[in-house]
Every structure is written in structure tokens, then in C-alpha cells.
Amino acid sequence: MTHAIIARKAGGPEVLELTEAEVPVPGPRQLLVKVAAAGVNFIDTYQRSGIYKVEYPFTPGSESAGTVVAIGADVVDFTVGDRIATAEGSRSYAEYTLVDADKALPVPDGVDDHTAAALPLQGMTAHYLINSSFRVEPGHTVLTHAGAGGVGLILTQLLKARGARVITTVSSDEKEALAREAGADEVLRYSGFADKVRELTDGEGVNVVYDGVGKDTFDGSLASLRIRGALVLFGAASGPVPPFDPQRLNAGGSLSLTRPTLGHFLQNPQERHWRSAEVFRAAASGALKVRVGGTYPLAEAAHAHRDLEARNTTGKLLLVP
Known part of the structure; x- marks a missing residue:
């Protein structure tokens, strides 16, 4: 068993609960990733509150970085032990998450896990x-x-x-x-x-x-x-x-x-690679500074949402399992 944040209904930050969950199993062209950090974004609050319709129970989160611990069938671009990030995942408020291999971004040397989690969506x-x-x-x-x-x-x-x-x-x-x-x-x-x-x-x-x-x-x-x-x-x-x-x-x-x-601006692998490679390269070289404004234990996802919605934060907020 593992842990994930689950909202059983739409509502305020208080609906976000840390809950036991099964470790996901990767399907074809999927990666199982042990999450090092997950990005907290406004779209997560829209989904949690019901502004954007989702199915409940619901685990928020589309952005994360971590290490590949298992691969599904037909994965050729990644292997166990690779560090990846994504802005197009799902259910990343968790200790483990599934990422489509086509939407996984290689994390270059020189970019730490927190920067890697903070950069994809906003970068x-x-x-x-x-x-x-x-x-x-x-x-x-x-x-x-x-x-x-x-x-x-x-x-x-x-x-x-x-x-x-x-x-x-x-x-x-x-x-x-x-x-x-x-x-x-x-x-x-x-x-x-x-x-x-x-x-x-x-x-x-x-x-x-x-x-x-x-x-x-x-x-x-x-x-x-x-x-x-x-x-x-x-x-x-x-x-x-x-x-x-x-x-x-x-x-x-x-x-x-x-x-x-x-x-709509990540329509194919070439476009995804162009955008991610340029911003990761800038971060690795030090030309682009990525500010992590706050890190929260996974169990404190509600706290992170309150801080983000109050607009009293700076930089990126991360959840750390």
C-alpha cells in the first residue's frame, strides 16, 4: 500500500485527505514514478472546488518529478532509474504516479528534484x-x-x-x-x-x-x-x-x-521536446532561476491550496511525499 491525496467531493481545501491507496500498475507505454515532489497549481484548485468538472473520488495533480521504478509494455525511451518530470500527468498528489511515456520529460544532470518538479508547467x-x-x-x-x-x-x-x-x-x-x-x-x-x-x-x-x-x-x-x-x-x-x-x-x-x-501548445513530441529542452537547459546552466516558494508534506495539501488561493505566496509551491 501507499498514500495519496483524495477528494471525495467538490469543496474547499478541507476536502483533501491523505488516504491509503494501491500502488498503480503501469500499462502499455506508461511509467510508474516514485514521486520526489509534485507541483501545486491553480488548475488543481479549480478541479477540487468544482469549477472544472472531474469525477470523484479524485486525486489532484498534473505536475511532478521523480524516478522511474517500473515500466509498462512497449516503453523504449525510458528505463528503471531514469529521472523524469511531467506537466501532463494525473494524480500526482501521491507517493507513486503513472506517467505516459510520451509525456515524460527527461531531467538533465544539474537540475535537482525540486527544480524539476517546479519547472515543467510554468516553464x-x-x-x-x-x-x-x-x-x-x-x-x-x-x-x-x-x-x-x-x-x-x-x-x-x-x-x-x-x-x-x-x-x-x-x-x-x-x-x-x-x-x-x-x-x-x-x-x-x-x-x-x-x-x-x-x-x-x-x-x-x-x-x-x-x-x-x-x-x-x-x-x-x-x-x-x-x-x-x-x-x-x-x-x-x-x-x-x-x-x-x-x-x-x-x-x-x-x-x-x-x-x-x-x-494546445504541446501537440506533438517535437513541440514538447522543444519547449521542455529549452527551459531545462536554461535551468541547468543557471541562466534561469526557479524559485520554490514553499514545500509542504503531502499530508498538508489543503494548507498548500489555502496559501495558493490566498495569493500570498511567491514562486512555486511543492508537495513532498
Whole structure:
């Protein structure tokens, strides 16, 4: 027997319970992985709370890193003892999890287990945002929200490496210090940020806004864009954006709006390898710093969810079996 977190119904963090479970058995093209750490992400809270529909009993978690301890039939790319990570797993809030071999990412030497668990989802998210949702070029001015969050810190570093000017928003002095350490050129508070962005850009606005906050920042994000700017709405940490009139895009200056999700940017092995290899290589070389903002024993998954939903965390939160 082993242990896993199980929610038997939708609800608040209190529905997450540490429960005895059977060790999973890998099927064809699957890996059984002993979890070293599992990433805690907003999608886990959406599933737990019932915003996203799942079947109960339910074990959250799509992101983890660990060691392969058994392989199923037809696995040729990995062997027992390999270190892997994934952003596309399931039931990773557990001591053991199954990962499809096609969605397993080799972890290079020089990347420790906690970094490996913290990087896949947010690292590949940042990668697709700046390369595929809106291609950032040297000299672009970019606004990112939640600059001290897990995606925000990685995004800022990748944007600076690309040669962009980065404006970001945070909620506290502590978070401002982290955002500046990551390379942000300007750090704002959320209140009145759109007017301040206009001031910082001589009234012109930014080329693109990367907005993972959602409802609370959406209007200000639109108001921060220059003519023909793009709003990339990739999350909803403050809640989903209500329906809105597309005519606002015309009135704002022929703006563009997209609502992407990571899975649509990992459509084949080549794309998955491109994104993961670039971010892991940057982490292994030290060019990309990955901040783990908190580690929790697996049994304290509810605590991790409370902290994440309160938005009083920085960097990545991990559960450690």
C-alpha cells in the first residue's frame, strides 16, 4: 500500500485527505514514478472546488518529478532509474504516479528534484506565451501580472533574455523585490496600473499583456495596450472574466485577445521536446532561476491550496511525499 491525496467531493481545501491507496500498475507505454515532489497549481484548485468538472473520488495533480521504478509494455525511451518530470500527468498528489511515456520529460544532470518538479508547467507555459501566443521581439514592451508568482518570475527572466522591456504588477514590497531580482524594469501595484503603464510608455501602451489573473485585471490589461496590441489571457487566478463585447477590441485600437492553454501548445513530441529542452537547459546552466516558494508534506495539501488561493505566496509551491 501507499498514500495519496483524495477528494471525495467538490469543496474547499478541507476536502483533501491523505488516504491509503494501491500502488498503480503501469500499462502499455506508461511509467510508474516514485514521486520526489509534485507541483501545486491553480488548475488543481479549480478541479477540487468544482469549477472544472472531474469525477470523484479524485486525486489532484498534473505536475511532478521523480524516478522511474517500473515500466509498462512497449516503453523504449525510458528505463528503471531514469529521472523524469511531467506537466501532463494525473494524480500526482501521491507517493507513486503513472506517467505516459510520451509525456515524460527527461531531467538533465544539474537540475535537482525540486527544480524539476517546479519547472515543467510554468516553464513551458512561459515558453509558449512568448514564442507562440504572441512572439516577443527585442525592443517590445511587455506587461505581465503577478510578477512574483511562479510563471511571472520565469516569464520575466525569459523576456529579459529576449531583449524586451518588462513592466510587472505585484501586491507587496517583498514581491516587488523578487520581481526586480528576476529582471523586471518597472514594478507596479495593481491599483491604477493601466494609467501608470501609459505614463511609463509616453501614452503609447505596451505591445502585449500576459494576464494570468483574470477578472480583477482584465479591464486594466485592455486599457494598457497600444494600437494593435495583444492581450494573452492565460489564467483566472482572481476568477473568470465575464462575457464582454468584442467591439471593445475595435474601440481600444484593433486589439487582439486570445485565451490559450498549455495543452494546445504541446501537440506533438517535437513541440514538447522543444519547449521542455529549452527551459531545462536554461535551468541547468543557471541562466534561469526557479524559485520554490514553499514545500509542504503531502499530508498538508489543503494548507498548500489555502496559501495558493490566498495569493500570498511567491514562486512555486511543492508537495513532498
